[in-house]
Amino acid sequence: MPAVNIALQPRPDTDASVDHAIQAIVAGAGAGETCNTDLAAGPWDFDTRPGYGPGSSMGDVIPTGSPRQGELPQEYREASEEDLDRRIRAAKATLGERVVVLGHFYQREEVVLHADYVGDSFQLANAALEHPDADAIVFCGVHFMAETADLLSRPEQAVILPNLAAGCSMADMADIDQVEECWEQLAEIYGDMDQADGDGLVPVIPVTYMNSSAAIKGFVGRHGGIVCTSSNARTVLEWAFERGRRVLFFPDQHLGRNTAKAMGVPLEQMPMWNPRKAYGGASVDQLADARVILWHGFCSVHRRFSVDQIDQARAEHPGVRVIVHPECPMEVVDAADEAGSTDYIRKAIEAADEPTTFAIGTEVNLVQRLAAQHPQHEIFCLDPVVCPCSTMYRIHPGYLAWVLEGLVAGEVLNRITVPQDVADPARLALERMLAAKPPGAPVVAGSPS
Template identity: 40%
Template sequence: MHHPSSQMASLYERVRDVIPSIEWPAFAGDISAILELKRKRNAVILAHNYQTPEIFHCVADIVGDSLALARRAMETEAEVIVLAGVHFMAETAKLLNPEKTVLIPDLEAGCSLAESITAEDVRLLRQRYPGVPIVTYVNTSAAVKAESDICCTSGNARQVVESLGAERVIMLPDEYLARNIAAETKVEIIAWKGHCEVHERFTAEDIRALREAHPGVTVLAHPECPPEVVAEADFSGSTAAMSDYVSREQPRRVVLMTECSMSDNVAVAHPGIDFIRPCNLCPHMKRITLGNIRTALEENRHVVTVDAEVAERARRAVERMLAV
């Protein structure tokens, strides 16, 4: 069945400010096919905030930061979940939906943060710091989550850390997130040396230069940025918190110190706001395309599996977080 041109036209209306009209015909065929495949397979597409606008606004059913995707995945009636994002997100969706088929369109969509730590590393940390609770960022493999006490996201990290009632906690794997949270709480935080390859490239100097070039610009920084970047910013928060900030405060000019597509996706809802784009792309997020989402649904690939025993322990850590 071909989708009526009126439906495709209204989808294009949504993204016309961020996708040039000359590029649209190249996307339209895949979008139309994906909408049909979703119906046929009873599938939903979960897309992270860092996905490109033609995915985020035209084929996704559920969008958000990694916490929102994890939560909403559990509420879906669909039989198939396609995760437009990186591998740890697909694993988390599988942990919370063991009965459903979870697909990731490209197995190479990894994450420098998730790859910075192994389950073995966590076991060694336990030996070194006996009795100190381990908080693991959701940007990790299921195997690492399984070795930890509780998970957190950049949106709820402080709450999670304080919920444990401990004087000190180990926080993995993002060193900057740990240091940024340490600045907000009395709990002593032991950090690991993991970094996000997108956020670690931003500098305080970048922000000063942006302020000079764009007087009055409001600067929002993700907590995976180095602490000196967060200190120079007007606000720091998860991608969901940044998006809420823009909606609530309606700054005239804004810059989001995070992955580049985030600005495009938020800009769609706020045509009156001037978004300055300091473009750092995540090469892993960008491996997901309309073409491989379509193939994932056509050929049922790549199926994400998690070892049952690992899944059970990892699920406990995620559920503890969701209960906070």
């Protein structure tokens, strides 16, 4: 599952910038609506405040003690888009192969155009493995992604997150204390969690989505579990069912529900675990009959999509092809024509031979970029309100210029490191995922064995 090497990608002729669209809307010079006019401000205006910042996650409560970004120097806050572009290019040219810049699909266009590789979190972690000689990996994404890159990169390599405030509200919905408490309560019901039954199956196999902290990945590794992505969730659940009677799936309930439902698991065998309630709010009978226990977490970006939006798209665009991400609620996935990962969506559009109208249910930066790259198609976001992922949007070219020029000056800023006692079991969970491949799947070059 390689990342996209942007050196091979032509620049689009049309403006793919969500920031430009938001600036125009706020200034009254553009049509449309944005979910928060504060998105037009620099993200440094919010660095000192607790919260995820303006955007799709603004209603989520950020955990106490979440990383905060210190003040960005004034020269970067006040620099023009053109000046930042020039400074980033100059710093990259000076650093050469000493640095590799990774950009997530959901990053703003002004950042992605400087990335050496563009992809989802797992693709980018693998892209980092392809550069073992680089001194630094600058990860333009969110905190858990930088942690994963640190887990898979060499110890000497510095993994840098340009803005420490770029977290993930979904990942924060399952913290390590809550998950350990859940495990203890499940043990009260199921008994010894390490004891296999007569069929060789343990009571529960923990499965965590890639969108989780290193601490959660470490927990999974210690308890015989595995990590999944939106691309391989079915293969991972099959792996888990070969080893356990049931699965504890976190933090995203929707990916777990949509995947298990497609595998034939009845909804009544998928109780929800709310960590704020005793036994997750489920009855002992529900938990005894469970096949998949779903954590009460979700992605604020993908929760914005609705069946009404799909109905409107079909009414206004007869023959429209609707593709949504599996982090969307079940009723949205059921109403769509297809559901798949960000990479699935990208490849589906690239593979369309005839001009097609696509309505896409995923983060707007990716949708707008795809629309610019494929002008032969009509591509639009299902949600008419321009509302990017608030935490991805915290990565701004000003921060990228700052950390790159820091490297030129010999200073490593915003380094992300995972403690060894967490890193070892977290790598084990990742390696199990890498080894769990569907039949005929190619081996990913450079992946740990």
